[in-house]
Amino acid sequence: MKVxxxxxGTAGVSVLRQLVKHKMFEHLQVDIYDNKKNMGQGEPFQNDSEDxxxxxxxxxxxxxxxxxxEFREWYTSQDDFDYGDAEYLPRYVFGHYMKSYLDQYVKRYDNIHxxxxEVTQIGVVEEEKEISVKKxxxxxxEHDSRSAVYDYVFLSTGTFSYxxxxxxxGSPKYxxxxxPANRALDDVSERDKIAVIGTGLASLDVIRYVLKHHDQTLVLASRGGQLPSVRGEMITVTLQYMxxxxxxxxxxxxxxxxxxSILKALFKKECDALNIPFKTLIHRRTGNVVRDLQYDLAHPESLGLLQSFLMELKDNMNWIWNSLTYDDQQLFLERYYQYFKENMNPMPRDTAQFIIDAIESSQLEVYAGLEKVARLNGHYQLEFESNQQDMTxxxxINATGPKKKLSQLDASDGLLLNMANKQIVQAHPIGGIQIVPESNEVIxxxxxxxxxxxxxxxxxxxxNFERNGVTMIVQQAVNSVAQLYMQLTKSYDIE
Ligand SMILES: Cc1cc2nc3c(=O)[nH]c(=O)nc-3n(C[C@H](O)[C@H](O)[C@H](O)COP(=O)(O)OP(=O)(O)OC[C@H]3O[C@@H](n4cnc5c(N)ncnc54)[C@H](O)[C@@H]3O)c2cc1C
Known part of the structure; x- marks a missing residue:
């Protein structure tokens, strides 16, 4: 079987890890595609600043x-990177952990090529006879369009463009x-005033890097102005009602x-059973970033409970989310998602303290209500709901995150657009492409x-709503590879 x-990146390496584990691996010929820079590390875990x-x-x-x-054990056993007994390691170290497996497999197995x-096109081979599985x-x-035909393809090209x-x-100094963050300041002069737009996890990366390497006061601006919550004390949660x-x-x-409405009621019952002061927690934000971060730092127990519960929901999101109608998914996004988003992907406590210190020492200013950014006389004009805040x-630095819908894509996501054009993939109304939730098969x-x-x-x-963390990707790789081997075993039994 040709695969x-x-x-x-994370998904591709995880698929390969699962493939090599199986006793029938020798029956496969596996080609792996990526550019040289990201091969085995992916985008989020590429070589970048240790910040x-x-x-x-x-x-x-x-x-x-x-x-x-396993990552901790790998880190302890190697000599290339030493950040002591850190609780949160630099991301690129995780990339090297992933890559170490890829290197090991490529060395050991001659059926991995x-x-x-990068792949520019994927097509389905039209067969004369109608068959159920198409190649x-x-x-x-490269080399005047190199192409090859496969029995099985894992599509794991990562995040859509920003x-x-x-x-x-394309504008100058945008x-x-x-x-990579460590290249973000390449064309920035010492006197330039910088604004980061967007206040999600990516903006925290940028803030950490820019504040350490640029002396001017940094502006952080977004519509909502809310930063993610701070990680509390995590516990193991078992769902009783959901x-x-x-x-x-x-x-x-x-x-x-x-x-x-029923999901909401079950959610509430679950919160009550876990003694989570849900209402207090979701209404705790005041809009004052320092006060909000300090609140989170001072309430690690109750916040940890909420975050642990949400993490457990994330682990089960596959069947929870896909039980809702599209209308209810949309309603959830409009009414409740903001509260989940703030609390689902918390920042490390050290990062929160770092941001508080930066705001208090006037190195960082955070603004909500951003409405427009326009280029004007060689500068950028930031316009806010309250005009007094407007500034130049x-x-x-754009930290507003990746696109979510096929309709937003342009040539930067050419492979996916081309596949949609050939009717191999189709848009999901909430975002991304249609797949079978349980098996990741493309529809x-x-x-x-x-x-x-x-x-x-x-x-x-x-x-896969909110299911793009490492663990959830590995779970999906494990399932999909198990299904490949079931198919392979069946075909050998038939022969
Ligand atoms: C900035 C950032 C930080 C994150 N940090 C964490 C974290 O700390 N913990 C966590 O659990 N999750 C984190 N995540 C979530 C993260 O997205 C996943 O954990 C995971 O890395 C995604 O894996 P992936 O394989 O889908 O994408 P990636 O790991 O990015 O891999 C996709 C790969 O596909 C390649 N590719 C793209 N197009 C083509 C093409 N046409 N042909 C061939 N190859 C192609 C890319 O070069 C890349 O190597 C983070 C995400 C981001 C964006």
Missing amino acids: AIVGM LLINVPVDMLSLNLDNIK VIPH IIVQTD NDPYDLK IHEPY TRETFDEIKQNHMGTIPL VDVI SPRYGTLSNLRAFGQMTNGV
């Missing part, structure tokens, strides 16, 4: 579902992509779906469910 893995930290403690991040301490190029053709632009909410891409069994029962009375800066409008084309990561964000 291709397109994109060798960019993983957002989960080292002891909770692993490529091995059976050994959550590294193709250090898939993968093409790169949003450009103020249409500034840094459209915040990574269980698969309960969902199955409710679904029987609601035509196979869970109404949002020299450099903008094509032209060919139906393609059991031999599996998609992972942020491109599946409509189905």
Whole structure:
């Protein structure tokens, strides 16, 4: 069986790890595609500043579902990187941990072939006879378009390109992509005033880096002006009411779906059972960043409870989210998502303290109510809801995060757009492409469910809602590879 893995970051490496584990691995020929720079490390864990930290403690991040301490053990056993007994290591160290497995496999197995190029097109081979499983053709632009045909393709090309909410891409001193952060200041002069737009996790990376390497006061501006919450004390949570069994029962009375109102009631019951002061916590924000961060730092227990509960929900999000109708998913996004987002991806306590110190020493200013950014007389004009706050800066760093919908994509996401144009993939109304939630099989409008084309990561964000962390990606890789081997075993049994 010929297999291709397109994109060798977290998902690609995880798929390969699962493939090599199986006793039938020798029956496969595996081609792996990525550019040289990211091969085995991916985008978030590429070589970059050591100021960019993983957002989960080292002891909770692993490529091995059976050994959550594997990254820690790898870190302790090697000599190349030494950050002591850190709770949060630089992200690139995790990248080297991933890459160490890739290097090891490539050395050991001669049925793995590294193709250090990006894929530009994927097509489905039209067969004369109607067959259930079609082959898939993968093409790169190198050597006059090299192409090869595969029985099975894992599509793991990572995050869509970045949003450009103020249409500034290509303007001078507008840094459209915040990574690699250690190159962000290459064209910035010492006297330039910089504004970072967006207040999600990416902006925290940028703030950490810029404040350490640039002396001017840094401006952080966004519409909401809310930073993520601070990680509290995490505990193990077992869901009592939001269980698969309960969902199955409710679904029987609601035509196979869970109404949002019932989900809300179950959520509340779960909060009560866990003694989470939910109302207090979601209304705790005052809009004053220092006060809000200090509140979080002072309430690690109650906040940790909420975050642990949300983390457990995230682990089960697959069947929870996909039990809702599209209308209810949309309603959830409009009414409640903001509260989840703030608390689902918390920042390390050290980062919170770092930001408080920076604001108190006037190195950092945070503004909410950003409405418009425009280029004016060689500078950037930031316009806010309250006109008194309007200001001018020299450099903008865009940290507004990646696009979510196929309709927003441009040539930077050419492969996906091309696949949509050929009707191999189709848009999910909430975001990304349509896949089967349980198996990651791509659902094509032209060919139906393609059991031999599996998609992972942020491109599946409509189905895999809030499920793009390392652990959740590894879970999906494990399932999909198990299904490949079931198919392979079946084909050998038939022969
Ligand atoms: C800035 C940032 C920080 C994050 N930090 C964390 C964290 O600390 N902990 C955590 O759990 N999650 C984190 N995440 C979530 C993260 O997205 C996932 O954990 C994971 O890295 C995503 O894996 P992936 O394989 O989908 O994408 P990636 O790891 O980015 O891999 C995609 C790969 O595909 C390649 N590629 C793209 N296009 C092509 C093409 N046409 N042909 C061939 N190859 C291609 C890219 O070069 C890249 O190597 C972070 C995300 C971001 C954006």
